[in-house]
Amino acid sequence: MPAPHPKEFRDDVVAVARRGEAPVKQIAKDFGISESCLRNWMHAADVEDGAKPGVTASESAELREARRRVRLLEQENEVLRRAAAYFAQAHLPKMSYPLVRELAGDGIPVAVTCRVLELARQPYYRWLAQPVTDRELEQAYLANALFDAHRDDPEYGYRLLADEAREAGHEACDRTMWRRCAENSWWCVFGKKKGKGGKRPGPPAHDDLVNRDFTAEAPNELWLTDITEHPTGEGKVYLCAIKDVYSNRIVGYSISDRMKSSLAVRALENAVARRAVDGADVAGCIVHSDRGSQFRSRKFLAAMRRHDLVGSMGQVASAGDNAAMESFFALLQKNVLDRRRWSTRHDLRIAIITWIERTYHRRRRQQRLGRLTPIEFETIITTQVALAA
Numbered sequence: 001m002p003a004p005h006p007k008e009f010r011d012d013v014v015a016v017a018r019r020g021e022a023p024v025k026q027i028a029k030d031f032g033i034s035e036s037c038l039r040n041w042m043h044a045a046d047v048e049d050g051a052k053p054g055v056t057a058s059e060s061a062e063l064r065e066a067r068r069r070v071r072l073l074e075q076e077n078e079v080l081r082r083a084a085a086y087f088a089q090a091h092l093p094k095m096s097y098p099l100v101r102e103l104a105g106d107g108i109p110v111a112v113t114c115r116v117l118e119l120a121r122q123p124y125y126r127w128l129a130q131p132v133t134d135r136e137l138e139q140a141y142l143a144n145a146l147f148d149a150h151r152d153d154p155e156y157g158y159r160l161l162a163d164e165a166r167e168a169g170h171e172a173c174d175r176t177m178w179r180r181c182a183e184n185s186w187w188c189v190f191g192k193k194k195g196k197g198g199k200r201p202g203p204p205a206h207d208d209l210v211n212r213d214f215t216a217e218a219p220n221e222l223w224l225t226d227i228t229e230h231p232t233g234e235g236k237v238y239l240c241a242i243k244d245v246y247s248n249r250i251v252g253y254s255i256s257d258r259m260k261s262s263l264a265v266r267a268l269e270n271a272v273a274r275r276a277v278d279g280a281d282v283a284g285c286i287v288h289s290d291r292g293s294q295f296r297s298r299k300f301l302a303a304m305r306r307h308d309l310v311g312s313m314g315q316v317a318s319a320g321d322n323a324a325m326e327s328f329f330a331l332l333q334k335n336v337l338d339r340r341r342w343s344t345r346h347d348l349r350i351a352i353i354t355w356i357e358r359t360y361h362r363r364r365r366q367q368r369l370g371r372l373t374p375i376e377f378e379t380i381i382t383t384q385v386a387l388a389a
Contacts, residue, residue: 003273003276003277004273004277005033005273005274005277006252006269006270006273006274008254008255008266008270009270009274010041011045012349012350012353013027013031013033013038013041014038014041014042014045015346015350016031016350016353016354017038017042018042018045019350024038024039024042030357030358030362031357031358032357032361032362032375044057072112075108075109075112076112076116078103078108079103079108079112079113079116079117080116082099082102082103083099083116083117086099096117096119097119097124097127097128099113099117100113100114100117100119100124101128110124110125139180141170142165142170142172142176142177142180143180143184145164145165145168145170146161146162146164146165146177146180146181146184146186147184147186148164148168149161149164149165149168150181150186152164154188156188157187157188158174158177158178158181158182158186158187159174159177161177161181161186162174162177162178165177206310206311206312206313207312207313208288208312208313208314208315208321209286209288209310209312210222210286210288210312210314210321212320212321212323214245214323214324215245216244216245216246217246218246219244219246219247219275219280219378220244220246220275220280220281220282220285221245221246221285221286222244222245222246222285222286222288223242223243223244223245223251223271223285223286223287223288224242224243224245224288224289224322224324224325225240225241225242225243225264225267225268225287225288225289225295225325226240226241226289226290226292226322226325226326226329227239227240227259227263227264227292227294228241228329228332228333229259230333230337230342230348231342232342232343232344232345232347232348233341233342233343233344234257234343234344234345235257235345236257237255237256237257237342237345237348237349237352238255238256238257238258238259238263239253239254239255239332239352240253240254240255240263240264240266240267240294241253241267241325241328241329241356242267242268242270242271242287243324243325243328245324246378247369247374247377247378247381248328248366248368248369248374248377249361249374249375249378250328250356250360250361250374251271251274251275252267252268252269252270252271252272252273252274253267253270253353253356254266254267254270255349255352255353257345259294260294261293261294261297261298261299261300262299263294264292264294264295264297264300265299265300265303268287268300268303268304268307268309269303272307282307282308282309283307283308283309284308284309284310285309285310286309286310286311286312287304287309287310287311287312288312288313288314288322289311289312289313289314289322290313290314290321290322291313291314291315291316295313296313331360332352332355332356335355335359336351336352336355337352360374361373361374361375362375
């Protein structure tokens with residue numbers, strides 16, 4: 001069963017169809033979907049807007065949430081009942097962790113039991129897995145020796161503290177000694193000189209794996225991504241797009257009124273979902289970007305790991321490191337953004353997605369692709385390669 005299209009893409013297609021500028025059949029063809037699929041999306045949108053009878057997504061979500069809450073209350077009541085009986089037995093030690101393990105064996109989640117009994121889960125899992133290892137105990141004794149030396153002589157640096165720890169019978173290399181001191185901020189009271197200069201850009205989350213070689217031998221081998229912005233009468237509109245270098249197709253994009261990490265995450269999720277609709281596996285694909293904070297955020301890096309993608313980043317203030325993506329934004333700037341003044345964000349959004357899906361993907365032929373459009377190139381060339389293999 002093919003994966004569903006991203007919700008943002010469905011909403012944009014329905015918005016275009018509702019304008020009535022072209023027949024539904026033509027709009028479905030322009031966006032690469034079937035006519036029945038588009039009509040189903042429009043019917044679901046009408047139900048959501050209250051124009052037609054039916055169960056909305058919010059009502060279904062409320063029902064699922066109500067069932068979840070009932071199930072959670074039943075579990076919490078069972079925890080309280082079992083806890084009262086457990087702690088009432090005088091011959092048992094008053095330890096909560098065995099009760100948590102017993103309830104987990106009966107199907108009650110550990111998180112529910114710990115919340116009701118006001119316990120932290122991490123200590124429970126440590127107790128469940130294994131006791132303190134000999135290595136951890138050895139490092140704790142070493143830390144105690146370093147702390148005693150630091151408390152006696154606060155002017156000592158980590159090397160002198162290491163000498164004191166060795167005299168106390170603890171053997172370890174200087175690097176280990178420094179790590180223990182750094183973890184606990186046991187530094188010399190004289191401190192270190194503060195560096196000069198202003199704010200510097202953050203460190204790259206990945207190495208540069210592209211090195212300005214914007215070529216790919218197969219789909220989903222190299223993706224480029226970046227963010228652009230444009231003003232409207234209501235404020236700025238931000239677009240995060242992801243381009244497959246193999247066919248120059250924009251495999252994922254997201255548009256918002258704020259440039260947050262969620263903008264880049266949605267674009268990445270939309271790209272993965274779009275490729276899943278095509279039946280492709282994106283694991284191992286290189287995703288190249290600049291050093292923007294959105295692409296170095298924890299949410300974006302977590303999404304990369306979740307889909308087994310490989311990260312790559314260019315240098316600071318070096319547009320050439322992502323030139324192939326910058327060329328797409330320059331094309332978008334000339335063909336859409338700078339054509340007129342945009343009064344609302346919605347109008348600019350519709351114009352952007354219409355140009356990408358209808359013109360850039362299916363009508364604008366490219367010299368590098370042998371005078372084919374990105375959709376034609378992926379359809380024809382990929383099929384030929386598969387048949388040759």
